[in-house]
Amino acid sequence: MELDKKIAVLIDADNVSDKYIKYIIDEISNHGTPTYKRIYGDWTKPQLASWKNVLLNYSISPIQQYSYTTGKNATDAALIIDAMDILYSHNVDGFCIVSSDSDFTKLAARLREAGMYVIGMGENKTPKPFIAACEKFKYLEVLASMSSSPSKAISTKESHKQGDSKAGMTSINKLIEVIKTIITEISDEDGWVFLGELGSTLNKRFPDFDTRNYGYAKLTPFVSSLKHFEIRSIKTSNPSISLKYIRNKE
Numbered sequence: 228m229e230l231d232k233k234i235a236v237l238i239d240a241d242n243v244s245d246k247y248i249k250y251i252i253d254e255i256s257n258h259g260t261p262t263y264k265r266i267y268g269d270w271t272k273p274q275l276a277s278w279k280n281v282l283l284n285y286s287i288s289p290i291q292q293y294s295y296t297t298g299k300n301a302t303d304a305a306l307i308i309d310a311m312d313i314l315y316s317h318n319v320d321g322f323c324i325v326s327s328d329s330d331f332t333k334l335a336a337r338l339r340e341a342g343m344y345v346i347g348m349g350e351n352k353t354p355k356p357f358i359a360a361c362e363k364f365k366y367l368e369v370l371a372s373m374s375s376s377p378s379k380a381i382s383t384k385e386s387h388k389q390g391d392s393k394a395g396m397t398s399i400n401k402l403i404e405v406i407k408t409i410i411t412e413i414s415d416e417d418g419w420v421f422l423g424e425l426g427s428t429l430n431k432r433f434p435d436f437d438t439r440n441y442g443y444a445k446l447t448p449f450v451s452s453l454k455h456f457e458i459r460s461i462k463t464s465n466p467s468i469s470l471k472y473i474r475n476k477e
Contacts, residue, residue, distance in 0.1 A: 232259030232320040232344060235313045237306050238287070239326035240268030242349070243367070245281045250370040251348055252285055255323055258346060258363075262319055265290050267306045303330045310334055314341055321345060324361070327353040335360035347434070351396070364435040366396070373439045396440055397433050403455050405432065410456075410475050418474040419459065422446060425473055447471055 236255055255261050264287040268275050271293070282289055292305040306324075313319060321344030324331050331347075332354075338345050339362060347353070347361035351368055358364045397405075409428050414420045426446045429436045443449035450456055450473060461470045 233262040233318065234259040234321045234323055234344070234346070235263035235310070235319045236261045236265070236287075236323045237263070237310055237325065238266040239302060239306060239324075239328060239331075240266050240275055240278060240289075241302050242326045242328045245278045247367045247371060248281050248285055248287075250367065251323075251325055254348070254365055254370055255346075258323075258344075259321060261323070263313060264288060265306075265309065267292055267302045267309075269293055269302065303328065307331070307334050310338065314338060314343065319343075323348060325349065326357075329354035329357045332357045332360045358435050361434050363430060363437075365437060366435065366440060369437065369439050373442075373444070396435060399441070399453070402429075402436075403453055405429070406450070406453070407455065407475050410473065414474060419472040420474065422450070422458070422471040422473050425450075 234255060236251070238251070252261070252264075264285070266278070266282065266287050267290045268278075270278075270289055270291050278289070281287070290305060290309070292302045310322060310324075313322075322335075322338050323346045324335060325348045327349035335345050335347060335357065339360070345361045345363075347357060347364040348367055348370075349357070349364070351366055353364070353366075406425065406429070409425060409432075410418065410420050413424065413428070438444065438446050438449040441449060443452065447458065451458060455476055456473050457476055459472045459474075461472070463469060
C-alpha cells in the first residue's frame with residue numbers, strides 16, 4: 228500500500244520558508260511515513276534563525292553546510308550527496324525533495340531511474356523542469372491555503388489565472404482538452420472511463436496535477452465543475468462505496 232512507503236524528506240532551507248513545514252509534514256503523511264527528516268543550510272546565517280523551534284517541534288535534523296565560496300551553493304551539493312547515500316542504503320521507498328530550485332532536477336530524475344517514488348514540493352516559482360522530473364509535485368501555497376480553508380473553492384476565473392502562472396500550473400482549458408483526449412483513448416465502447424483511472428493518467432501526464440490547485444478537495448467535484456463531462460455513479464455492496472465513471476458529453 229502507498230501509505231506503507233518509507234520516505235526520506237530532504238528540505239532546502241535556502242529556498243523554503245519555515246511557515247510551510249506543517250503542511251509539508253501533513254502532506255507527506257498522505258503518501259507514506261517520513262523515515263528521514265533532514266534540512267540543509269548554513270545555520271550560522273541569521274535569516275535561518277526562525278527555523279529553530281520548528282525543527283524541534285517536528286523532529287527534523289538540521290544539516291550544517293558552510294558557504295565555502297560566494298556564488299556557489301554548497302547546500303545543494305550536501306543534499307544531493309545525502310540523497311544518493313540514502314538511495315544506496317536501500318532503507319526507503321521514496322523521496323520528498325522540498326525546494327523551488329531547478330538544481331535538483333537531475334537528482335529527481337536519477338532517483339526515479341532507480342525506481343524511487345519522488346515527490347517534489349515548492350512554491351509557484353518552481354521551474355517546470357524540476358516539476359516534470361518528479362512523479363508528483365505539490366505547490367506549497369496551495370497546501371497552505373487549502374489547509375486553512377479546506378472547504379473554500381476557488382472560482383473558475385481564479386483557477387484559470389492560477390493555471391497560467393509562471394510555475395506552469397496547467398490551465399483549466401488545457402485540462403479539459405487533455406481529459407477529453409484521455410477519455411477517447413481509454414474508454415469502453417460506450418465511452419465510459421473509471422474516474423480513478425482518469426485521475427491516475429492525469430497524474431502521469433502532469434506531475435503537478437492536484438485538484439486542490441483549483442480549489443477542490445476531490446476529483447469528482449472538480450470534474451463536475453468543468454461542465455464538459457457526464458459522471459455516472461454505480462453503487463456497490465458496501466453502502467459507503469460507489470464507483471464513478473466519466474465520459475465526454477456529446
